[in-house]
Amino acid sequence: MRSALAVILTSCALALLGCEKKASVPPPPGGPSGGTAAASSGGGSGGVTGDTILIGEIGSLTGSEATFGISTRNGIELALREANAAGGVKGKKIDVRVYDDQSKPEEAANAATRLINQDQVLLILGEVASTNSIAMAKTAQPAKVPMISNASTNPKVTEIGDYIFRVCFIDPFQGYVMAKFAHDNLKFTRVAILRDLGSDYSQGLADVFKRKFTEMGGKIVGEETYAKGSTDFRSQLTAIKRLQPDGIYIPGYYTDIGVIARQARELGITAKLMGGDGWDSEKLFELGGSAVEGNYFSNHYSPDDPNPRIQKFIADYKAAFGGVPDALAALGYDAAQVAVDAMKRATSLERTAVRDAIAATKNFPGVTGTITLDEHRNASKPAVVLEVGKGKTKYVATIAP
Amino acid sequence: MSDLAQHLINGLAAGTIYALVALGYTMVYGVLKLINFAHGDVMMVGTFLGYAVAQKLGPERQTALWGVLLIFLAAMAACAAMGWVIERFAYRPLRDKPRLTALITAIGISFTLSYGFQLDFGPLPGASPRAFPEIIPPTEWLIIGDRAVVIWNWQVISLGIALALMLMLQGLVYRTRFGRAMRAVSFDHRTAALMGIPVDRIIALTFMLGSALAAGAGILYAIKDTAIQPLMGLYVGLKAFVAAVIGGIGNVPGAVVGGLLLGLVEEFVVGYSSSSWRDAVAFAFLIVVLLVRPGGLFGRVAAEKV
Numbered sequence: 001m002r003s004a005l006a007v008i009l010t011s012c013a014l015a016l017l018g019c020e021k022k023a024s025v026p027p028p029p030g031g032p033s034g035g036t037a038a039a040s041s042g043g044g045s046g047g048v049t050g051d052t053i054l055i056g057e058i059g060s061l062t063g064s065e066a067t068f069g070i071s072t073r074n075g076i077e078l079a080l081r082e083a084n085a086a087g088g089v090k091g092k093k094i095d096v097r098v099y100d101d102q103s104k105p106e107e108a109a110n111a112a113t114r115l116i117n118q119d120q121v122l123l124i125l126g127e128v129a130s131t132n133s134i135a136m137a138k139t140a141q142p143a144k145v146p147m148i149s150n151a152s153t154n155p156k157v158t159e160i161g162d163y164i165f166r167v168c169f170i171d172p173f174q175g176y177v178m179a180k181f182a183h184d185n186l187k188f189t190r191v192a193i194l195r196d197l198g199s200d201y202s203q204g205l206a207d208v209f210k211r212k213f214t215e216m217g218g219k220i221v222g223e224e225t226y227a228k229g230s231t232d233f234r235s236q237l238t239a240i241k242r243l244q245p246d247g248i249y250i251p252g253y254y255t256d257i258g259v260i261a262r263q264a265r266e267l268g269i270t271a272k273l274m275g276g277d278g279w280d281s282e283k284l285f286e287l288g289g290s291a292v293e294g295n296y297f298s299n300h301y302s303p304d305d306p307n308p309r310i311q312k313f314i315a316d317y318k319a320a321f322g323g324v325p326d327a328l329a330a331l332g333y334d335a336a337q338v339a340v341d342a343m344k345r346a347t348s349l350e351r352t353a354v355r356d357a358i359a360a361t362k363n364f365p366g367v368t369g370t371i372t373l374d375e376h377r378n379a380s381k382p383a384v385v386l387e388v389g390k391g392k393t394k395y396v397a398t399i400a401p
Numbered sequence: 402m403s404d405l406a407q408h409l410i411n412g413l414a415a416g417t418i419y420a421l422v423a424l425g426y427t428m429v430y431g432v433l434k435l436i437n438f439a440h441g442d443v444m445m446v447g448t449f450l451g452y453a454v455a456q457k458l459g460p461e462r463q464t465a466l467w468g469v470l471l472i473f474l475a476a477m478a479a480c481a482a483m484g485w486v487i488e489r490f491a492y493r494p495l496r497d498k499p500r501l502t503a504l505i506t507a508i509g510i511s512f513t514l515s516y517g518f519q520l521d522f523g524p525l526p527g528a529s530p531r532a533f534p535e536i537i538p539p540t541e542w543l544i545i546g547d548r549a550v551v552i553w554n555w556q557v558i559s560l561g562i563a564l565a566l567m568l569m570l571q572g573l574v575y576r577t578r579f580g581r582a583m584r585a586v587s588f589d590h591r592t593a594a595l596m597g598i599p600v601d602r603i604i605a606l607t608f609m610l611g612s613a614l615a616a617g618a619g620i621l622y623a624i625k626d627t628a629i630q631p632l633m634g635l636y637v638g639l640k641a642f643v644a645a646v647i648g649g650i651g652n653v654p655g656a657v658v659g660g661l662l663l664g665l666v667e668e669f670v671v672g673y674s675s676s677s678w679r680d681a682v683a684f685a686f687l688i689v690v691l692l693v694r695p696g697g698l699f700g701r702v703a704a705e706k707v
Binding site for chain 2: 197224225226227229230231232234235236238239242255256258259262263266267268283286287289
């Protein structure tokens, strides 16, 4: 959006003055670092020296998404402490080298190159943002270094190659989760969709929701779109109000949802709003106020889930870092646990053997659900549905794949 | 039928904000023949200043009448000062340079403000959005039927302010000495200077007035749409620019009519065709208006002096 506007502004400025118009083309992401990494250590036993195993972690510890990286860091740290306290892997302690990518894909690619060439790590954990994970994966895959993303849900991440895994579900699954919840739990038959026209995330979730909800026998009564940056959704909402739906599916980000909820209430809309993990932020409560309460979204995990495994994780996390772990901390914890489990099961501490062991992960009991990695190296596991309450969310249901 | 009425109200409310921002564009263009692309970002800065004052006042005092006035006046005064600084140090040195130079500088200032404000440093707000407090607590002004159509107090207040400002500006331009000086500078600033008009002061004052207007518009925008963030100025600024051009840039009533028309066109496109068409139709509308009336609805086409 920013660059698009920049192009529009610049080009209309130039057009006004009768100059030749040139569209600016953004540089390709990733960078050339993949090639050099590939040349170094193909499938070796990187990171294993004497009695330690060195693994790498890349996260957004500073920059716009710093909370993502810090939560992940804590989750990974907790899992590794527990693993080392329990005797480590094959008699060796696990050591982690952490690099900050400042929430930027080019830094993520640089950090991956450093981890692979200089530190020679056995495997890499991270990132949260899909763009950063893709940049890392493009470096890790040619070097044949296994990588586990904790929270990147864009399907493209693991499509980069057979050394790239993730422990979270992918975007299309969330669309299914909410369709099932709306149909089975809420008994909705008429749902309208409001989607962010320029977001792959929003489009992906909305498409799947539409297909699945229709297959289940529900009816999509109307579809509206909005453009990122807009803060006036009244026209779309007025059009939706006329259709009298039971619910409105809005797979957007919390930045828009709060405002949409306020304007929906202002227009007298009583239909429930539903969305995906893009809603998950403290800011949702600030932007939406009381208007956003009573609506539902799907997420990776809920701290209210009564499952004893989850409650033990929360207690341990509180003791170690203070505060309730968010979904990203839980996913970081699971990513590290899956890595440790695979290293234990691997026939040797060679990268290829570890890769094979990660790929064979089946029914692993994580805190974000039972994790099975499918043939596309994505985690197949349940999602939770949360209800927005006053300043916090409430666990409602778990939906299995 | 009630849908039609509701869409009409939505469209007018959205158009009011475009109109208010467009007034500032038009003022500056009228005098300087400069499209001040930083105008939307000045609006953003004004909104954040209003937000800061409201936070300082706290929930009790920010809704009192004097509190609301203080929020508006403080933000408008600070933005006027910022407008002066921008004009003095970015535009004035370039006044006799080719127009493209000033235009590119304006885009540079726009980006400096919108991206600078995303830094999380000192008093800067950082990138994440904030909820502007409800300094005018929303109440239903008029309810038709079983809440089929609702008109809110702030919608009436905003439209009233926009129309009042339009009349005041029109009076200022055509009925005061300052306005006459503005028109003279606009006509030919070198000749105006020869006639003893303090050109620099007139231009600086126009900029300050435009920037103060932007701050006021920004706070009304925030009252309407709640979420404020550093990139908000780019989007609103672009729409307001289109509104100003539709109405005839440089023309005060034109800016208001253009803003309201654009708001209504966008609203009815979404309401009665598809929301994906919204921006495409809005910009196509601009093209059609310019094809039929190249100077905009209220603008005059000046013969180019060769």
